[in-house]
Amino acid sequence: MLRGLETEEAVRLQLNCEIAFWSLDLETRSCQVGPGWQKWIGQPEEFTLNSLAECLELVHPVDRAEVEALLLQPPTRRAVELAIRLRHTDRSWRWLRFKGRALDGKRVIVGLAEEVTRQKGQSLRAEERRKAAEEALRSSEELYRGLYEQSTEHLFSVQVDSEGGFRYEGINPAHQRATGLRESDLKGKRPHECLPEAVANHVERNYRRCLESEQIVTYEEELNLPKGRINWLTQLIPLRQSDGRIGRLFGICTDLTRLKDQEKALRLVQRQESIGRLTSGIAHDFNNLLTVILCQLELMEKELKANPEMVELLGEIGEAARHAAELTRGLLTYSSKNEGSYAPQSVAHLVTQFQRVLKNLVGPRVELRYELETTAAVMGAPLQIIQLLLNLVGNAAEAMGQPGGTITVRVAEQALGDGVCQSLFPGQNLQPGNYLTLEVSDTGPGIPDHIVASIFESGVSTKGEGRGLGLATVRQIVGLLNGGLSVHSSPEKGTSFKLFFPQVPTREANADEAVAVAAGPLNGRVLICAEETSLRRTLKELCASLGLDGQETTGAPEFLSILARDSQGFELAVLDVVDKVTQDQVLAALPALKPDLKVLLLSQLSAGELLLGNAYPAPAAFLAKPFARADFKACLGRLLPG
Numbered sequence: 001m002l003r004g005l006e007t008e009e010a011v012r013l014q015l016n017c018e019i020a021f022w023s024l025d026l027e028t029r030s031c032q033v034g035p036g037w038q039k040w041i042g043q044p045e046e047f048t049l050n051s052l053a054e055c056l057e058l059v060h061p062v063d064r065a066e067v068e069a070l071l072l073q074p075p076t077r078r079a080v081e082l083a084i085r086l087r088h089t090d091r092s093w094r095w096l097r098f099k100g101r102a103l104d105g106k107r108v109i110v111g112l113a114e115e116v117t118r119q120k121g122q123s124l125r126a127e128e129r130r131k132a133a134e135e136a137l138r139s140s141e142e143l144y145r146g147l148y149e150q151s152t153e154h155l156f157s158v159q160v161d162s163e164g165g166f167r168y169e170g171i172n173p174a175h176q177r178a179t180g181l182r183e184s185d186l187k188g189k190r191p192h193e194c195l196p197e198a199v200a201n202h203v204e205r206n207y208r209r210c211l212e213s214e215q216i217v218t219y220e221e222e223l224n225l226p227k228g229r230i231n232w233l234t235q236l237i238p239l240r241q242s243d244g245r246i247g248r249l250f251g252i253c254t255d256l257t258r259l260k261d262q263e264k265a266l267r268l269v270q271r272q273e274s275i276g277r278l279t280s281g282i283a284h285d286f287n288n289l290l291t292v293i294l295c296q297l298e299l300m301e302k303e304l305k306a307n308p309e310m311v312e313l314l315g316e317i318g319e320a321a322r323h324a325a326e327l328t329r330g331l332l333t334y335s336s337k338n339e340g341s342y343a344p345q346s347v348a349h350l351v352t353q354f355q356r357v358l359k360n361l362v363g364p365r366v367e368l369r370y371e372l373e374t375t376a377a378v379m380g381a382p383l384q385i386i387q388l389l390l391n392l393v394g395n396a397a398e399a400m401g402q403p404g405g406t407i408t409v410r411v412a413e414q415a416l417g418d419g420v421c422q423s424l425f426p427g428q429n430l431q432p433g434n435y436l437t438l439e440v441s442d443t444g445p446g447i448p449d450h451i452v453a454s455i456f457e458s459g460v461s462t463k464g465e466g467r468g469l470g471l472a473t474v475r476q477i478v479g480l481l482n483g484g485l486s487v488h489s490s491p492e493k494g495t496s497f498k499l500f501f502p503q504v505p506t507r508e509a510n511a512d513e514a515v516a517v518a519a520g521p522l523n524g525r526v527l528i529c530a531e532e533t534s535l536r537r538t539l540k541e542l543c544a545s546l547g548l549d550g551q552e553t554t555g556a557p558e559f560l561s562i563l564a565r566d567s568q569g570f571e572l573a574v575l576d577v578v579d580k581v582t583q584d585q586v587l588a589a590l591p592a593l594k595p596d597l598k599v600l601l602l603s604q605l606s607a608g609e610l611l612l613g614n615a616y617p618a619p620a621a622f623l624a625k626p627f628a629r630a631d632f633k634a635c636l637g638r639l640l641p642g
Contacts, residue, residue, distance in 0.1 A: 019114045022098060024052075026071060026107035031055050033113065040096060040115040042089035060085035060093055080109050083116065095120040154178050154232075154253035158207060160246055166190060166207050169248070178255055180226030199223050210236040211246055220256065231256040291602075291626040292538045344377040344504045347438055348411045350385050358409075361390065362397040365404025373412040376436045378501040380481045388438065391474050392497050396442035399495065405443035412437050413503070421484075430484040434503045441496035447489040474499075522640050524571035526550045529559040529586075530602075531578065539574055542632050548640075550574075556586050560593070567594040572640060577603035598639045602627075 021034035029052045038047045041058065049055050052071075056064055063084040070082065080100045085093040100111020154175035159167045168186040176182060181194075191200035191207075202221065210217040217236045222229060233254040241247040351372060359368060378385070389409070396407045414437050421430040474497075478485050481501055489495040526548050530536040536552045543550035551570075553559040563570070573590070577583045583601070590597055599620040621635045 019112045022113050023110045040094055041086050058086045156251045158249040210238055210249055214238055292534045294626055294628045295538050295542055345380050345382055345385055346375050346377050347385055348372040348375050358393050361394055366397050367406045369408045371410040376413055377504050378436050379504050384477050388474055388477055392440035400442055400444035408441045410439040435500040436503050437500055439498040443494045446491045447495055522546050522548050524640050525569055526572045526574055527570045528574045529553045530576035531555055556582050560589055563593045572598045574600045577601050600635055
C-alpha cells in the first residue's frame with residue numbers, strides 16, 4: 001500500500017494523519033499497528049503491541065467479546081468493521097473504529113483505524129437524549145392520563161378529521177358521572193350518532209365555531225342529557241398538529257346548575273330583605289300616625305260626649321284605625337325585624353284577629369272558611385304564627401289563580417303515637433303526644449308530583465322564577481317551634497298543608513295580666529323623645545291628661561343633653577325607638593346620667609321588651625305602636641306611683 005514511498009516518509013505521513021494502519025494475523029494471533037495511534041490512548045510513540053494478548057489488555061472488558069468473536073470468523077469473510085474502547089493512561093476510555101478486509105487466500109486482515117471518541121460521545125448523548133425524551137413523553141402521557149381520569153372538572157376531547165368532521169375521542173369519568181353519558185357510547189362516533197338531535201346540532205355549531213376561528217371559545221349552554229338538564233360553562237381549546245392543522249378540540253366543562261340555583265336563592269333573599277327594610281320603614285311611620293289618630297280620638301270622645309252622633313262617628317274612625325293597625329302588623333311579618341317573645345299563643349285567637357287581613361290578602365274571588373275547633377295554645381311568638389298563616393293562605397290563593405275557589409283554615413287537636421310520628425314525619429324528630437294542628441287547604445289545581453318533595457326548598461315554586469320563599473319560611477318556623485308538617489295534594493282537587501305543634505295548657509294562653517293602675521292622676525315629670533312632631537305633641541297631651549308634666553325633645557342628642565343638665569328633674573323617659581343602635585346608645589348612657597330613671601320604650605316591633613335585655617338597671621316597659629290612651633296609661637301606671 002505504501003509502495004513507491006520510502007519507509008521514513010511513510011512513517012512521517014502516518015504520524016501527521018488521524019488514521020493508522022493495522023493488521024491482524026488470525027493464524028499467529030499477532031497484530032501490528034502503525035505509528036501515530038499511541039497518542040489516542042496517551043502512550044509515547046515508542047509504545048508497541050507485539051501480540052493480540054497485549055492488545056486485549058487495553059480493550060474494555062465489554063468489548064473483548066466482540067474482538068474474540070472476530071478471531072473465530074472464517075477466512076472467507078471479506079469486510080471487517082468494529083468499534084471498541086481502549087484504556088487511556090488517564091484511566092478514561094477512548095473509542096477507536098477499525099475497518100479492514102481479509103487478504104485473498106490468507107487469514108490476514110489489514111485496514112485502517114481512527115479515533116471516534118468525540119463522534120461516539122455525540123451519538124451516545126443523542127441516544128440518551130432520545131431515551132430521555134421518550135421517558136419524558138411517557139411520563140407526561142401518564143401524568144396527563146392521571147389528571148384526565150382523576151380530575152373533578154368535566155373534560156372531553158374531539159378529533160377533527162381531514163374533512164372537518166368531528167368524532168369523540170373520549171370523556172373523563174367526572175364528565176360521565178355528571179351527564180350519564182358513557183365513553184364507550186361516544187368514542188369514535190360523530191355527535192349525531194350518539195346524542196339527541198337538538199343537542200348534537202348545538203354542540204356541532206360550537207365545535208365549528210372553534211375550528212374556524214382557531215381560537216379558544218367560551219360559552220354557556222343548557223343541555224338535556226340522560227341525567228337531566230345541565231347548565232354548563234364550556235371552554236373549547238383548539239390543538240394543532242405538527243403540520244399546523246387543527247386536529248383536536250379539548251373541552252373543559254364547569255357545572256353551573258348549583259351556582260344558578262344559588263344565584264336565584266340569593267336574589268330571592270335580597271328581594272325579601274329589601275321588602276323587609278321598606279316594610280319596616282313604612283310601618284314605623286304608619287304606626288306613628290295611627291298612634292296619633294287613636295289617642296286623639298279618645299281625647300275628642302271625652303269632649304264630645306254630649307253629641308252622640310259625633311261620638312259614633314269617632315268610633316267608626318277608631319275602628320278603621322284599628323283595622324289599619326292590623327294591616328300594619330301583617331306587613332311587619334315580612335320585615336323579619338322581630339318575631340316577638342316566646343309565650344303560649346292561642347292559634348284560634350290569632351286566626352280570628354287576622355280574618356280581615358286574610359280576606360284582603362286573598363281577594364274577592366276566594367272564599368275563606370274557618371273551622372276553629374279548639375282554643376288550645378302553642379309556645380311561640382305571635383308573629384311566627386301569623387307569618388305561617390299569611391304564607392300558607394297567600395300561597396293557596398296564588399295557586400288557585402284567577403278562577404278563585406275556597407280556602408279552609410282549620411285549627412284542631414290531634415294525638416300522635418310513636419308509630420305515626422315516625423311514618424308521617426320522617427326525619428322531623430316529632431315525639432308522641434298531644435298536638436295542635438293548623439291546616440290550610442284549597443280547591444286549586446294541586447302540586448305536580450315531580451316537585452312535591454322539593455316545594456319547601458328556597459326558590460322552588462309552581463308560579464315562576466323569583467318565587468318560592470314562602471314555603472321555605474314555613475318549614476323554618478315550624479322547625480323553630482319544634483313542630484312538624486305534612487302536605488297532601490291531588491291533581492285538580494287541591495292541596496292541604498297541615499302543621500303540627502306541641503300543645504301547652506290553654507289556661508296559660510293569652511292570659512290578660514292584671515295591671516295595677518294607680519287611682520287618680522299620676523305625678524312626675526316626663527322627658528319625651530320622638531322625632532315626629534305629631535307623635536311628640538300627642539305624647540305630651542297624653543301625659544298632661546294623666547296629670548304628668550311632659551317635656552319634648554326631638555332626638556337622642558337633645559334628650560341626653562337635657563338629662564345631663566337636669567337629671568334630677570325627671571322621673572320617667574318616654575323614647576320612640578327608631579332603630580336598635582340608637583336605642584342601645586341611649587340606654588347605655590342613661591345609668592351615668594340618672595341610674596334610677598324609669599323608661600318607657602315605644603316601637604312598632606312586637607317584642608321590644610327583648611331589646612332591653614338585662615343591662616338596664618332601672619324599671620322599664622315596652623309599648624307596641626300603634627296604641628290607645630288606655631294602653632299608655634296602663635304602662636305608666638306600672639312605672640310611676642299615683
